[in-house]
Amino acid sequence: MRHRKRVVLRALALAIIGCLSLASCGVGGSDHRIRIGIKFDQPGLGYQDGTGYSGFDVDVATYLAGKLGYSPDQIEWVQSPSANRENMLSNHQVDMIVATYSITDKRKKSVDFAGPYFVAGQDLLVQKSNADIHGPDDLNGKNLCSVQGSTSAAKIKEKYAENANLVELNSYAECIGALEAGRIDALTTDDIILAGLASTGTNKGKFKLTGQTFTEEKYGVGLPKGTTRCPEISKAITSMVDDGSWEKFVSKNTEGSGYEFDAKANPPKPTEGCA
Amino acid sequence: MSYFDQFSRLFADYDVVGAFWVNIQLTFWAAVFAFLIGAVVALMRISPVPSLRLLGGAYVHIVRNTPLTILMVMAVLALWTQMHITLSTDFKQNFFNFAVAMLSIYHAAFVCEAIRSGVNTVPLGQAEAARSIGLGFLPTARLIIFPQAIRGAITPLGNALIALTKNTTVAAAASVAEASVMMKKMIEFDSDVIFAIFMTFALGFVIIVIPVGLITTWASRKWAVKR
Numbered sequence: 001m002r003h004r005k006r007v008v009l010r011a012l013a014l015a016i017i018g019c020l021s022l023a024s025c026g027v028g029g030s031d032h033r034i035r036i037g038i039k040f041d042q043p044g045l046g047y048q049d050g051t052g053y054s055g056f057d058v059d060v061a062t063y064l065a066g067k068l069g070y071s072p073d074q075i076e077w078v079q080s081p082s083a084n085r086e087n088m089l090s091n092h093q094v095d096m097i098v099a100t101y102s103i104t105d106k107r108k109k110s111v112d113f114a115g116p117y118f119v120a121g122q123d124l125l126v127q128k129s130n131a132d133i134h135g136p137d138d139l140n141g142k143n144l145c146s147v148q149g150s151t152s153a154a155k156i157k158e159k160y161a162e163n164a165n166l167v168e169l170n171s172y173a174e175c176i177g178a179l180e181a182g183r184i185d186a187l188t189t190d191d192i193i194l195a196g197l198a199s200t201g202t203n204k205g206k207f208k209l210t211g212q213t214f215t216e217e218k219y220g221v222g223l224p225k226g227t228t229r230c231p232e233i234s235k236a237i238t239s240m241v242d243d244g245s246w247e248k249f250v251s252k253n254t255e256g257s258g259y260e261f262d263a264k265a266n267p268p269k270p271t272e273g274c275a
Numbered sequence: 276m277s278y279f280d281q282f283s284r285l286f287a288d289y290d291v292v293g294a295f296w297v298n299i300q301l302t303f304w305a306a307v308f309a310f311l312i313g314a315v316v317a318l319m320r321i322s323p324v325p326s327l328r329l330l331g332g333a334y335v336h337i338v339r340n341t342p343l344t345i346l347m348v349m350a351v352l353a354l355w356t357q358m359h360i361t362l363s364t365d366f367k368q369n370f371f372n373f374a375v376a377m378l379s380i381y382h383a384a385f386v387c388e389a390i391r392s393g394v395n396t397v398p399l400g401q402a403e404a405a406r407s408i409g410l411g412f413l414p415t416a417r418l419i420i421f422p423q424a425i426r427g428a429i430t431p432l433g434n435a436l437i438a439l440t441k442n443t444t445v446a447a448a449a450s451v452a453e454a455s456v457m458m459k460k461m462i463e464f465d466s467d468v469i470f471a472i473f474m475t476f477a478l479g480f481v482i483i484v485i486p487v488g489l490i491t492t493w494a495s496r497k498w499a500v501k502r
Contacts, residue, residue: 087469149460174348178356
């Protein structure tokens, strides 16, 4: 008996080790569910709020999943940090990714895109009382914050204000803390991310966007290479725009930041080829 | 695209060597300061004064059990942002100095313990002999104990140096553009060659760290105290 107990214990220990190393253990399986990758740490876009999820990307993903025949409780939300997105798709850890995922030619080599469902542009977020920063040209001698792994800040230094001081931190939340304390004059990244930050919780009403976008980022729905779902998702994006849901999602998630989407580029037509 | 092409594309588009050079500079300065602080703390921990021993012990236990990332974030968000402390008038140098300071403070705890393990290799009779010829605590430590202790502590000090080298990537949290920041950029913009990116940084650190290990092994043999 004793021996048997030990065997059971060993099996249990192995199972635990296996679980720990695989990160996503057990749950899921082949029943009718869809796994969608989103950001968990971007307020207004993809944000884990207690046990629920909120944001523009979450709303869009829920809508698209609905059109594919999945009810909200059949969606399994998976965190997909920027650096892991291609891998998660090619390893089939997720069925699709809706996580501020810009469509680029290099990424198209390893994943498929449907969309775009939103066209963002790089913008600046400043304190509401700020009167001397109106656009990227005004940043000489100012402190500018961005997160690591993005080139948004470097782009400003190259093209608009070579004397800007760059601070690159781990997350936008750290940047916004420094912005509020006045150590940083502006925070830069895509406008909708800034709007999301400026419209959540205690940030509401403290910051404003300059409204001068100077790049174009097309957010697409990331899909595994060779997927057959692309045309269906393109159609769902079109109907999301046509029935007014798209605009509702944008305004709901950027409320209080004074943000207005770039009406020239938005709402976008899903033009990706779906090859 | 062959692997060779992938690597040459990465090295053409990014200043990989420059990024690793930042890590090497961080390692060098942090090693110097960590050694100085660590030696002082070790001295406190072996001193005959109870309050100094307590202080030294408290330093080691508090710092060693605080994650380095938290120290880095604290430097930027608490010291720089809220308390308006700057360590240099040059904007970029300021963050580099903060990173060096935090790395030094953190690794000083490990250096202290490495030196203390070296002190344990020095026979008690050495200290007793020193006292009997009239040397006080500080001269005993400086002339008799530390020279032998450090020679006995070369291997653990080398381990601390290797850990420090790899921990310099945490300086990213203090806005220092070193290798791990460059890796994030590459993954963001060149995700189609992800294997080459991974290998570049994995091999980069191996190339830096292996000589450190070889040198400390050689040095620990050469300078071992023959007893």
